[in-house]
Each structure stands twice: as structure tokens, then as C-alpha cells.
Amino acid sequence: MSEAPLSYDKLRSLHRWSLPERVNIGVEIADRHLRSKPAILVTDGREITRTITFGELSEASNRLANVLVAKGVEAGDRVALILSQRPETAIVHIAIYKLGAIAVPLSGAFGSDALGMRLRGSDPSVVLGERESLERVAALGFDGVLIDVDHDLEPLLAAASPDFTAAPTTPDTPALLVYTSGTTGPPKGALHGHRVLAGHMPGFELSHDFFPQPGDRIWTPADWAWIGGLYDVVMPALAHGVPVVAFRTPRFDPEQGFDVIANAGIRNVFMPATALRMMRRSDGVPVALRTIASGGETVGEETAAWCRERFGVRLNEFYGQTEANLLIGNSAAWPERPGWMGRAYPGHELRLVDGEIAVKVEGDPVVFLGYWRDEVATAAKVRDGWLHTGDLAEVDEEGNYRSVGRTDDLISSAGHRIGPGEIEECLIRHPAVAIAAAIGVPDDVRGEVV
Incomplete structure (x- = not known):
């Protein structure tokens, strides 16, 4: 994106998807930046306690890719990870991508039933996680390889080679399997290709007002196992060479959220609507931000107005879903309409079908490849070349969309x-x-x- 704000119409007319024949998310994230540049900043809420450079991300992911190969992982195999906000989460993702395997991020908050369903569905050969999560995986009868990142990972990496040649993946090579929330039926695995990172870039850059700008540093309280935490923050920021702040906590505390922003020098945040409402009812330390974005559910005019007053910037709300994320949103590049989701980000062709938001599949890299091993569900979701989101909206004459609800609610x-x-x-x-x-x-x- 240009550093100088452009009009909405100009942005749309200038945009072209340009994907090479060979692209690998792991390489794009870890191997194209100055090795000494900070990549992940770990904080305890008071200060930065650990800094991981891009050089460390690159070498550690190469070593882990070699470890996984030695464990029998091949291109196309699934590798699950149950990890919190920590550098190892990014390292594991990058290693899986470089190998040409498929990352299956799972939340540590899942109960046994939810976890078991996703493990049976994705059938991973290896699961990496923290001890408590791995104990639950073992109790479910998983007979694959378990790697405890707190006790097993360091010696495994130390014994592995730091050299690894990334698999020759294409934009359509499967890379990521993220399960839907299951709010409208059993959770389904949305399979994305290596093109998915590029597909997120227009919405990510514009929702943070022409990201990156000098001094940008980003954080989200969202779980890094969620498409929002991963691809609305971590992966695109790292791809731009911008530091991501990691803060491990069992649950979101609004006053602690203010502290993290203030003490870690954060300028950009992605804050889910529920977290914003919690912060609105708390008394946190004064903070100023360059950008604040929110998605996942409608924020509402009252909370948006509070954000402007409290953080000194407008709230850029956006819309997307696991199957096709960051489709619609706001940006400093065009006037906001309070209470509305925003306009279609450049690169995405949208229309309303009986009031339902639909996105054109052909040529859009943010759209999923299909549901994992579920052709019937895929066919129901994608019809006549359009992905039907199940979300209802109305659109005004300037192209602003307003959420109306779900087709099923x-x-x-x-x-x-x-x-x-x-x-x-x-x-x-x-x-x-x-x-x-x-x-x-x-x-x-x-x-x-x-």
C-alpha cells in the first residue's frame, strides 16, 4: 500500500493481485527481512522480557522443519499446534509452511469434545503444545507424535540442522486448516492455500491506515489459534517486518490490556468487540494509538465513539469469516459511516444475493480452497462461482455495508x-x-x- 492516503476509487482501480508461481508463507514471513530486526516482543504486561529477531525465527523454523521431517512428516500432512501467544507459535507455523505440510491451529480453551472432534477430522501426524494440552490430547487416544514445546523443543532444535530448503509450494498448495466456530452447525475445517497471506494484505494494510508506518508495533488479545489473531495480526505484520507483541494470559483483563498497550509501546491493535466493551467499563491508564481495528462481531456506534475519545483515533471496523476473511472494512482512505461495516477492500468483488453477502471466488486469494474432506458442505457454501457467507447486509449508494444479521438468526x-x-x-x-x-x-x- 502507498504511504500517502489515496481515495477509495483510486485504491480499487490500482489494485491487482500478483501472485508468483511459487510462494511459501514461511519464507515470506521469516526469510526476507534483516536478520537482526525484532520480530516478536514478549511482554509480561510491564516490560519487554524477550526479543526474537527475524534471524532467530528463520533459523529456528528451519531446525524445526528438519525435526518434523525426522518425525516422518511429509508435504500435505497435517501438523496441529495448541499454543498460546508466544514465539514458538510463530516458529511452528513457519516450519510447517516451509515443509509444505498443513498447519492446524487449535485453541487451548477447547474442551475435550471440541478438541477430539478437530483432531479426528484433521488427523494430524504430530501435535505440538504445552504439557496440559498434550495430556488432554493423549487422553483422547491420539497415537501420533507429541512434542512438548516447554520441555522437548529446545533439545530437538539444538540437535537439528539450521539449513532447510523450503518446499516449492504454489499459491494453491494447502497450508492452513482452520476450523469454523460451529455456531451454525458442526465446526468445519476451512482449508487455505499459501495464497491466503497475500489475500489478507489489502484489508490488513487499510484497516491500519496504510500499514506499515515508521514505528508501528502491533498487538491483539485475540487467540493466535483463531484466523483473526493469526491473519488479522501476526502473519501480515511479520510479513511486513513489523514487530508483533506476545502476551500470555489465561483470560483477557481490560485494565491489564491498557497496561500492555502503554508499557510495550504499542501503536496498532486489533481488538475484538467484546474486549473493547470490557475496556470501556474499566479504568485503565491513558494510552494513545495510531490505529485500532476490530472484527468478528459488530462493535456498535457507542463503543466506536468511545474509542475515538479514549484512544484518539477512529475505530476501523472490518468484516470477514474463516472461509474468506477481511473482505469489508473501514480505513482513513474513505469517510466512515458510524454503525456500518465499511466498504469492500480492494481486490474483493462482492454482491448481495437476497440480502446475503457473497464474494466472487475466482481470482480472490483470500477465499478458502474448500472444506476439509467435505465436498457437500463446500458445494453448499460455494455456488455458481460465489461464496455465500450466510451474513445479511444492506449497502448504500457509496458502497458501505451494514450488518443485518445471519440468514439463520x-x-x-x-x-x-x-x-x-x-x-x-x-x-x-x-x-x-x-x-x-x-x-x-x-x-x-x-x-x-x-
């Missing part, structure tokens, strides 16, 4: 289609209401009432 009352989001936003404007949810219940006369 829309309330139909007396012939009216009612999006619960509007009702919830109205309710939380009242000072006595902290959070709200609206649903439809059966009614003999109206079909449903709110």
Missing part, C-alpha cells in the same frame, strides 16, 4: 425480516445495559416475535 415477524443486531445495539445504548441479545420466539399470530 433473522427474525421473521408478521412478514417483516428483523435483524437482531439492530435491536441489540439499541438496547446497549442504555447506561443500565451492559450487553444484550435478541432472538425470535414462536407466535401464533405473527409467526415470530422478538
Whole structure:
């Protein structure tokens, strides 16, 4: 992206996807930057306690790729990781990508049922994680290789060669298998190719107002096992050579969030809407940011206004999903419309089909390759060359989209289609209401009432 702000129309007209025949996410992230440059900054909330350089990322990932090969991992195999915000998480991802295997990030917050379902579905040959997570994996009957990153990883890396030639992967070579949340049925594995990093770049750069700028340093409290934590922050920032802050905590504490931003010198944050609402109700230390972005759910006008007042910058809300992320959003490059999600980021062709957001599949690298081993679900999601998101919206004459709800949670009352989001936003404007949810219940006369 240009450092100088351009108009929305100019950005769209200038954009072209340009993917080489051979591309490897691991190489793009770790091997193209000055080796002494800081890549990951570990903080305890008070100060930076450890700095990992790009040289260390590159060498450690090469060593781990050799370890995985010695464990029998081949191109196309799945390798699962259950890790928190820590440098090893990035190292494991990079090593898997370089090998040509498929990374399967799993959250440490998963219960046994959720974890077991994803392990059975992805069938990894190796699982890397912290001890407690690996004990749960073993209890589920997993018979593959387990690597404890706190006790086994260091000696394994020390004994491995620092030299590794990355696999000759193409944009469509599978690289990442991320499971959906399962809010609308059983979780499904969304398979992405090595093109997925490039596909995130326009939305990432614009949601952070022409990222990177001198001095940028980014953090998110979001789980790095989630597509949002990984590809709305960690991977694109590292690809740009910008330091990512890592902060391990079992749960988000809003006042601690203010401390992390202030003490780690953070200028850019991706903050989920729920975290912003929690911060709004807390008394944290004064902080200033260059950019703040949010996605995953609608933030709401009240919280957006608070962000401008509290952090000194406008909130750039954006929209996407596991199968096709960072499609729509806001940026300093165009006027904001409070309460609306923003406009289609350059490179993505969108339309509304009976009110549902659909994205054109052909030529868009952010769109998934398909659901893992589920052709029926893939065919239901992608029809006539368009990926149907299941999310309802309306669009104004300037191309701004506003969320209406989900196709499966829309309330139909007396012939009216009612999006619960509007009702919830109205309710939380009242000072006595902290959070709200609206649903439809059966009614003999109206079909449903709110």
C-alpha cells in the first residue's frame, strides 16, 4: 500500500493481485527481512522480557522443519499446534509452511469434545503444545507424535540442522486448516492455500491506515489459534517486518490490556468487540494509538465513539469469516459511516444475493480452497462461482455495508425480516445495559416475535 492516503476509487482501480508461481508463507514471513530486526516482543504486561529477531525465527523454523521431517512428516500432512501467544507459535507455523505440510491451529480453551472432534477430522501426524494440552490430547487416544514445546523443543532444535530448503509450494498448495466456530452447525475445517497471506494484505494494510508506518508495533488479545489473531495480526505484520507483541494470559483483563498497550509501546491493535466493551467499563491508564481495528462481531456506534475519545483515533471496523476473511472494512482512505461495516477492500468483488453477502471466488486469494474432506458442505457454501457467507447486509449508494444479521438468526415477524443486531445495539445504548441479545420466539399470530 502507498504511504500517502489515496481515495477509495483510486485504491480499487490500482489494485491487482500478483501472485508468483511459487510462494511459501514461511519464507515470506521469516526469510526476507534483516536478520537482526525484532520480530516478536514478549511482554509480561510491564516490560519487554524477550526479543526474537527475524534471524532467530528463520533459523529456528528451519531446525524445526528438519525435526518434523525426522518425525516422518511429509508435504500435505497435517501438523496441529495448541499454543498460546508466544514465539514458538510463530516458529511452528513457519516450519510447517516451509515443509509444505498443513498447519492446524487449535485453541487451548477447547474442551475435550471440541478438541477430539478437530483432531479426528484433521488427523494430524504430530501435535505440538504445552504439557496440559498434550495430556488432554493423549487422553483422547491420539497415537501420533507429541512434542512438548516447554520441555522437548529446545533439545530437538539444538540437535537439528539450521539449513532447510523450503518446499516449492504454489499459491494453491494447502497450508492452513482452520476450523469454523460451529455456531451454525458442526465446526468445519476451512482449508487455505499459501495464497491466503497475500489475500489478507489489502484489508490488513487499510484497516491500519496504510500499514506499515515508521514505528508501528502491533498487538491483539485475540487467540493466535483463531484466523483473526493469526491473519488479522501476526502473519501480515511479520510479513511486513513489523514487530508483533506476545502476551500470555489465561483470560483477557481490560485494565491489564491498557497496561500492555502503554508499557510495550504499542501503536496498532486489533481488538475484538467484546474486549473493547470490557475496556470501556474499566479504568485503565491513558494510552494513545495510531490505529485500532476490530472484527468478528459488530462493535456498535457507542463503543466506536468511545474509542475515538479514549484512544484518539477512529475505530476501523472490518468484516470477514474463516472461509474468506477481511473482505469489508473501514480505513482513513474513505469517510466512515458510524454503525456500518465499511466498504469492500480492494481486490474483493462482492454482491448481495437476497440480502446475503457473497464474494466472487475466482481470482480472490483470500477465499478458502474448500472444506476439509467435505465436498457437500463446500458445494453448499460455494455456488455458481460465489461464496455465500450466510451474513445479511444492506449497502448504500457509496458502497458501505451494514450488518443485518445471519440468514439463520433473522427474525421473521408478521412478514417483516428483523435483524437482531439492530435491536441489540439499541438496547446497549442504555447506561443500565451492559450487553444484550435478541432472538425470535414462536407466535401464533405473527409467526415470530422478538
